[in-house]
Amino acid sequence: MSTENIRALIIEDDSSLGEAIQEALNREGIKAYWTPRPEEGLSVFSANKIEFVIVDCLLPQMPGVDFVMKLRELNPGARFKIILVSGIYMDKAFIQESVKKTQALSFLKKPFDLEQILALVKKDEKKEELPARKILYQMFSKEKVTNRDKKKMLESIEEVSGFDLPFVYSLLSETKSSGYLNIYSQDGTVSGLAFANGAIVGVDVEDKQTVLGELLIQSGYVTPEEIQNALKDKTNRRLGQALIQGNLMSPHALDLMMTEQMNIRLSKTVVDSQVKLNFATSEVEEISPSIDSDLLLNYLHDWIASKVSVSWLKSLYMMWAGHIIIPTASLRMDHPALTMSLVQNLDGLVERIRESATLNTLLEVKDYNQTALYKALHFLLTKGLIVFSSKATFSSEGEQLNYLKKIDFEIKGKNPFEMLEYIGVNSMEELNSDKILEEFLPNLGDEPKNKSGELSKLWVQLHFKFKQAVEKSRDGNDRTKFKKETQKNDAEAKIRATKLVEEAKQELQLNQYQKAMDKVAVAQKLSPQFFQSNIYMAWAKLGLMETRKNYKRLKDIEIDLIQVPPDERYDALYPFVMGLYNKAKGDLVNSKKSFDKALALDPGFIVARRELSKLEAQLKAKKQDIFNMDITQAVAGFFKKSK
Amino acid sequence: MGKLDVKMNKEGEKLNIQMSGVIDEDVDFQQYKLVGVQQISLDLNGILSINSCGIREWIKWIGSGVAAQIVFNNCPKVIVDQINMVDGFLPTNAKVISFFVPYYNESLGVEKNVLFRYGSEFKEGSLTPPSAVKDDSGEVMEMDVIESKYFKFIKK
Numbered sequence: 129m130s131t132e133n134i135r136a137l138i139i140e141d142d143s144s145l146g147e148a149i150q151e152a153l154n155r156e157g158i159k160a161y162w163t164p165r166p167e168e169g170l171s172v173f174s175a176n177k178i179e180f181v182i183v184d185c186l187l188p189q190m191p192g193v194d195f196v197m198k199l200r201e202l203n204p205g206a207r208f209k210i211i212l213v214s215g216i217y218m219d220k221a222f223i224q225e226s227v228k229k230t231q232a233l234s235f236l237k238k239p240f241d242l243e244q245i246l247a248l249v250k251k252d253e254k255k256e257e258l259p260a261r262k263i264l265y266q267m268f269s270k271e272k273v274t275n276r277d278k279k280k281m282l283e284s285i286e287e288v289s290g291f292d293l294p295f296v297y298s299l300l301s302e303t304k305s306s307g308y309l310n311i312y313s314q315d316g317t318v319s320g321l322a323f324a325n326g327a328i329v330g331v332d333v334e335d336k337q338t339v340l341g342e343l344l345i346q347s348g349y350v351t352p353e354e355i356q357n358a359l360k361d362k363t364n365r366r367l368g369q370a371l372i373q374g375n376l377m378s379p380h381a382l383d384l385m386m387t388e389q390m391n392i393r394l395s396k397t398v399v400d401s402q403v404k405l406n407f408a409t410s411e412v413e414e415i416s417p418s419i420d421s422d423l424l425l426n427y428l429h430d431w432i433a434s435k436v437s438v439s440w441l442k443s444l445y446m447m448w449a450g451h452i453i454i455p456t457a458s459l460r461m462d463h464p465a466l467t468m469s470l471v472q473n474l475d476g477l478v479e480r481i482r483e484s485a486t487l488n489t490l491l492e493v494k495d496y497n498q499t500a501l502y503k504a505l506h507f508l509l510t511k512g513l514i515v516f517s518s519k520a521t522f523s524s525e526g527e528q529l530n531y532l533k534k535i536d537f538e539i540k541g542k543n544p545f546e547m548l549e550y551i552g553v554n555s556m557e558e559l560n561s562d563k564i565l566e567e568f569l570p571n572l573g574d575e576p577k578n579k580s581g582e583l584s585k586l587w588v589q590l591h592f593k594f595k596q597a598v599e600k601s602r603d604g605n606d607r608t609k610f611k612k613e614t615q616k617n618d619a620e621a622k623i624r625a626t627k628l629v630e631e632a633k634q635e636l637q638l639n640q641y642q643k644a645m646d647k648v649a650v651a652q653k654l655s656p657q658f659f660q661s662n663i664y665m666a667w668a669k670l671g672l673m674e675t676r677k678n679y680k681r682l683k684d685i686e687i688d689l690i691q692v693p694p695d696e697r698y699d700a701l702y703p704f705v706m707g708l709y710n711k712a713k714g715d716l717v718n719s720k721k722s723f724d725k726a727l728a729l730d731p732g733f734i735v736a737r738r739e740l741s742k743l744e745a746q747l748k749a750k751k752q753d754i755f756n757m758d759i760t761q762a763v764a765g766f767f768k769k770s771k
Numbered sequence: 772m773g774k775l776d777v778k779m780n781k782e783g784e785k786l787n788i789q790m791s792g793v794i795d796e797d798v799d800f801q802q803y804k805l806v807g808v809q810q811i812s813l814d815l816n817g818i819l820s821i822n823s824c825g826i827r828e829w830i831k832w833i834g835s836g837v838a839a840q841i842v843f844n845n846c847p848k849v850i851v852d853q854i855n856m857v858d859g860f861l862p863t864n865a866k867v868i869s870f871f872v873p874y875y876n877e878s879l880g881v882e883k884n885v886l887f888r889y890g891s892e893f894k895e896g897s898l899t900p901p902s903a904v905k906d907d908s909g910e911v912m913e914m915d916v917i918e919s920k921y922f923k924f925i926k927k
Contacts, residue, residue: 207919228902283917308795308822312856320823332796332823406852410793410820 791817
C-alpha cells in the first residue's frame with residue numbers, strides 16, 4: 129500500500145519540532161498538517177480525513193490530553209490514532225494515565241528520533257497492505273494456512289457477497305478445518321455450516337424445503353408410486369427411513385441422496401447479496417453423510433457454473449486483469465478439476481497458464497467463450513490451483529492500451545454508482561472512497577512514459593473518471609436514490625424476462641426454436657442472473673441443430689446446461705433437455721434414460737413423450753439395420769472401437 | 772448427555788445461570804424457564820461455540836425472559852461476536868457486565884483473554900482498555916480484535 133492517502137495532524141507549539149515532523153512525514157508521502165493552535169487543529173481535523181494525530185501534551189491554550197478528548201467528543205464516529213509527545217511530563221503515572229485516557233498508540237518523550245514517529249505510522253500502515261478481499265483470494269498462495277490465519281482473515285472482512293462463499297467453503301475444506309461457519313444475511317436470518325476435519329457435515333439454512341423425493345425418483349432408486357406409498361406411512365417415520373425399512377432402497381443410496389440435498393441447500397447460500405461471516409473453531413464429530421474435499425470439487429464447479437454471475441466475476445477480476453496467473457503446486461495435469469466441463473471447454477487453458485498468461489491475454493484467445501473463461505479461472509482459484517502475481521504486468525504498451533480501451537468502452541454511459549459496481553464495490557453502506565481508488569487505480573498499470581501518446585491520454589482520462597465517480601458517490605441521498613432505482617429497475621427487468629421466457633417455453637413446445645431463442649436471448653440481456661433461462665436457451669439451440677452434429681455448437685450448449693442451478697434440475701424439464709443434448713451427441717442410450725427420467729417425474733410431459741417415441745423408433749430401426757446388413761459389416765460393427 | 776451444561780440457582784428474585792459447552796441444534800432451552808424472576812445473571816465463561824441453530828434457539832429463549840433485567844457476565848469472544856452481529860441476541864432488557872478481549876503476542880504466538888468490566892474498562896459509548904497487557908514473559912501483547920467490529924455493541 130502506498131502512504132499517499134495517509135493524513136496526519138501535528139499539534140505542536142514548538143515550531144521547529146512541528147515543522148521537522150511535518151517534513152519527515154511529507155518525505156514519506158504522508159500528507160501532514162502542522163499547527164501550534166489546538167482550535168485550528170480541530171478545524172483541520174474536521175476538513176480532512178486524518179488518521180494520525182500527533183499531540184504535544186503541554187500546549188499553551190489547552191493540555192494535549194484535553195485536546196484529544198475534545199476531538200473524540202466532536203467526532204464520535206471518526207477512527208484515528210493518537211501519538212502523545214512531551215518534554216515536560218515524564219512522570220510514569222502521568223504517562224500511563226494519559227495513554228489510558230486518550231487510548232494513544234504511544235507516548236514519546238522529547239527529544240525523540242523522528243524515525244520513531246515514522247515507524248509508528250508505518251507499522252500501522254503495514255497491517256492494511258492489501259484489501260481484505262484480495263488477501264482472502266490469495267490465501268492459497270501461502271504454504272501453510274493456520275487456523276489463526278483463517279480466523280483473522282474472515283474477521284478482517286466486514287462483508288462478503290454470497291458469491292464469495294464457494295471460495296470460503298473451499299478454503300475451510302482444503303485447510304482441514306473443524307468448527308462452525310455462521311452466515312448472517314441482511315434480512316436477519318442466520319445460516320450455518322459445520323466442518324469436521326475439512327468435510328462439511330452439516331448444512332443449516334432457513335429454507336428447509338426437501339427435494340429428497342424428486343432426487344430419489346430422478347436417480348432411479350424408487351418409483352413415484354413407491355414414494356407415494358412411503359408418504360402414506362402412518363408411523364411418523366421420515367421418508368428415507370420408511371423406504372429403507374420397506375426394503376425399497378439401501379442406506380447407502382439414502383446417504384448419497386442426502387448428500388445431494390446438502391448440495392442443493394448449500395447452493396442456496398450462493399446468492400448475489402451481502403452477508404457477514406463468523407467462523408469459530410470447535411471440535412465437530414465426523415458423521416455421515418458428509419461432503420469431503422473431493423466431492424466438494426464437483427459442487428464448487430456446479431455452483432460457479434450455475435450460480436455465480438459472470439458480471440460479478442468480471443468485477444472481482446478487475447483487480448487481477450493484468451496480473452500473471454501462477455499455477456500452485458497442486459495443479460498437476462492429472463488433477464480431477466481439469467476434467468471438469470468449465471476447464472475442458474477451453475482448449476489448452478492449463479498450458480497457457482503455465483506459460484505466464486494473464487486474464488487479459490486469455491481474453492484475447494479467439495476460441496474462448498468469455499463466460500466459460502471467467503468461470504473456469506474462478507473455479508481453479510477457488511480450488512487453490514492458481515493464484516495471481518502480486519503486481520500487474522502488461523507485456524507491452526499495446527496490451528495496456530487494449531485493456532484501458534476495454535474498460536473505457538464498458539463504463540460508457542454508466543453513472544457513478546454503476547461505475548463503482550463495475551469495479552467490484554458491492555456494499556455502498558460502508559463506502560471508503562479513498563480505499564476504493566487505492567485498490568482499483570493500480571490495476572490500470574503504471575503511468576505511461578510518453579505523455580503525449582494515446583495510452584497516456586486514456587490512462588489520465590480513466591484516472592479522472594474514476595476519481596470523479598468516487599467523489600460524486602459520496603452523497604448519501606444520491607446513493608439511497610440510486611439504490612432504490614436499481615432495485616426497481618432490476619425487479620422490472622426480471623418480470624419482463626420471466627414473461628419472455630414463459631412465451632419462449634410455449635414456442636419451444638410448438639417447435640418454434642428460432643423465435644424462442646431470440647426471446648430467451650433478450651431475457652438474458654435484461655436479467656443476466658436469471659439462470660433458469662439457460663435451460664430454455666439450450667432447448668432452443670438443440671432444436672435448431674437437430675439435423676446435424678456440430679461440435680462447436682454442442683460445446684456452447686454444454687455451457688448453457690452447466691449454468692442451470694442445482695435447485696432447478698429436479699423437475700422434468702432438465703432431464704428432458706439433457707435427453708435432447710445426449711441425442712444431439714449421438715448417445716441414444718443415455719438420451720432414452722434422460723427422457724425416461726423426465727417422464728417419471730412428469731408423466732403428462734407430452735413433448736418428452738413425443739421425443740421418447742421418436743427415439744425408440746430410431747433405436748428400433750438401428751437394431752433392425754444390424755439384422756439387414758451384410759454379415760461382415762455386422763461383425764466389424766461389433767468390434768469397432770468406440771470413439 | 773447434551774453438549775451444553777447449564778446450572779441454575781435461584782436466590783430470591785434473582786436467577787443465576789452458569790453455562791458451559793456448545794450451543795447447537797441439540798440444546799433444549801425449553802427446560803430452563805426464565806419466568807417468575809426480576810433479575811437474571813448469566814455467566815457465559817464456559818461457552819465454547821455456538822452454531823446457527825443454537826443462535827436461533829438462544830434468541831427464542833432469551834426473548835422469553837422479557838420481564839426480567841438480564842446481565843451477561845464473562846462473555847467469551849464467540850458470544851461477543853453474536854451480540855455484535857445478530858439482532859436480538861442481546862435483548863433490549865439485557866446488558867453486558869463483562870466480556871473477554873483476546874490479546875496476542877505475534878513474536879511468541881501467545882494468546883491471552885483479558886476481562887473487560889463495566890465501569891472499569893468500558894461503559895456506554897466509551898472504552899478504556901488497559902494501558903499495557905503483558906504475557907507471562909513480560910512482553911507487551913496487542914489487542915487481537917478489529918476494534919470497530921468487536922466493540923460495536925458498546926456504542927449501540
